[in-house]
Amino acid sequence: MHFLLGKPPGDRLLLMGNEAICRGALEAGVAVASAYPGTPSSEISNNLFALSQEAGNRLYFEFSVNEKVAMEVAAAAGAAGLRSLTCMKHVGLNVASDVLLTLAYVGTEGGMVIVTADDPAMHSSQNEQDNRLYARFANLPMLEPTTPQEAKDMTAAAFEISEALKLPVILRTTTRTSHMRGPVTLGPIPAEKRTRGAFQADYMRWIPVPLTAKIRHGILLEQIEKGRDLAEASPFNRIEGTGPLGILASGAAACYVADAIRELGAEDEVTFLRLGFTFPPARNLFRRLLAGTERVLVVEELEPFQEEALRLVAQEAGLATPILGKGTGHFTRLNEYSPAEVTRVIAELLGRDPAPPEQPDFSELPELPLRPPSLCPGCPHHATFTAARTALEELGLAERTIYPADIGCYTLAVLPPIQMSDYLLCMGSSIGTSAGFSVATDQNVVAFIGDSTFFHAGIPSLINAVHNRHRFCLVILDNSTTAMTGHQPHPGATLTPPGYDRAVVPIERVVRACGVDMVKRIDPYRTEEAVAAFKEAFTSGALSVVIAEAPCLLYKKKLAGRAKA
């Protein structure tokens, strides 16, 4: 039995935020879920997949080809009246944003939850965009947990809110809340739930052509105003303590504020508004905070989202209470916050001067060598990059080659000793940017993309390259799994979890169907043949694709171990 089901209601499990989200979804009777994996959201998809494999949970889950498709699958389930969930990392929501902004217009019947896991400080990401702005952009309600317990409770509540408003609800975490672990008291899982929906056609609702979309836009704005009433009354927004200094905080920052208040013994000096239902802004609560304090400090990572909302309320209410935060230089818009930094700012405002921790003199220590992450020992990508490099050097092309890169383990090729990653934007960008480099320069272009990433966002750009006669070589690193995020299956993968019975779509057939004539499959460990194939591809004078096939050794070993146990 899955560990999330291992204890009865009322008992506690020590859960990661992501695991707690899965338990919350089960307690809410989720019937359909879909995802494309991405750190820090991946454990949600992994656990929902494992739960869906157990018949008793009556849950359909799929690893969709990308976030856009995942959201469409969940949206349709919601339209058919089922409870559905889709989860992704922050940049994944960019991919799904085309769905999101119109989905807000048509809404949902069954409760629908969209989990976005943001990554302030970019532990495993290419940017630290603040997806709270998507809630405002799409006009959708948003909840933000600070603890695993809240992650579970808010997920369950999000389904209720979604059904009350007939709008999808965004549940936004950050790396710290997704990967925070803490005790979670379990609630009951309903014995009955709807697993088959029924779609009621109604073009005025579900077909956003100009005539209908104009009406739906108005309805969306009415519904999100009702969401504001729910936010005002939500138990996830609460004021703790009373004092002349107001503090408003959400997410991980709220934890740092709570600890700081206790550590400074400032319970009687601070009025602390903890926000969990974070969009639309609970104006009355904001007004109470502004009216009852001498000044308000806003503590939130990344963009001044609540700070600006608070300023708006202050202006509307004619309150001149000073608002401190990013606008006043008390906090930065960069990076995630540290508990020590939050404590220091609050202490300063309270006129405290806590002694800094006593540190020894580090000057006698030598400079510490860096330990950058690297491709795993035995990773087949090493062999592929080496063979490609050898071929380029033997052809005398190495000096004038650009290497557009993509998102996956192989992005680590940017580091020594490989250093064959030159330009990167997002999932699939290696192919589109290769097209650009090939028309803009006389340089040689060799792009690298992983198998999962190719399916996710590579296919339209490959068709574009064929159609527009772009000349470059695309190397598809096919290790038969989505390795970086923890070995999830993808449409071309043959290295899959036990019992995984979905159809396989071979990469070579897709590449040929896109119209590429020059296609080579290599085993990167057969060095001589690999180098020869690369040379042929690099000198073909046309668009070429080399598929380097060798399984992820780490995952192969893991699967073998599982089979034995």
Place this chain on the structure above:
Amino acid sequence: MKRLRVLFRGVGGQGTLLASRLLGEAAMEQDIPVRMSEVHGMAQRGGVVESAVLLGGLESPLVAEGQADVLVSFEPLETLRALPKCSRRTTIVTNTRPILPYTVKSGQAAYPDVEACLDFLRRNYRACHAYDAEAEAEAIGSPKVVNVLLLGTLLGTGLVPLEPGHLRETIRALVKPRFVELNLAALDRGLALADGREAPA
């Protein structure tokens, strides 16, 4: 109980996450308020891995600069790298066996002298419990139990209000059955390797 911040540091693949997880689970079983943080993803690919266990009612899942009460480090270079999160009142439990980073293997940088570093730790910190955990693990029968050895030593310092019995039960519940005995042996050996018990901080 007093609030206690335990910071774990290691290199991807050493089992730091399991060690912190065992500590957290045992704490929950003993009704000690606990919160933890872990880092997953790219960092695990041979890079530095950090996790934290916060006991006694702290809400923050992180250990910030100067805040660690105890540092449990799986690798001596990473012990040094974690020092900004410690202060003179920090107790340090550390493995002394280096894992050379690529930057050292390729000759771009020099690995610090381990003896000199241990001397620095002993002179400047509250206590330093240091030994070659890999050699100890091999003596027990598996290089994989480095994490539970160091966890045992953490308990041996007396700073964490946990009964070894609770941790034994947690190991039985969480570790694969065929590795339970090895891990229990590692826990006991680790306890014995603590360089004397300390009064609670």
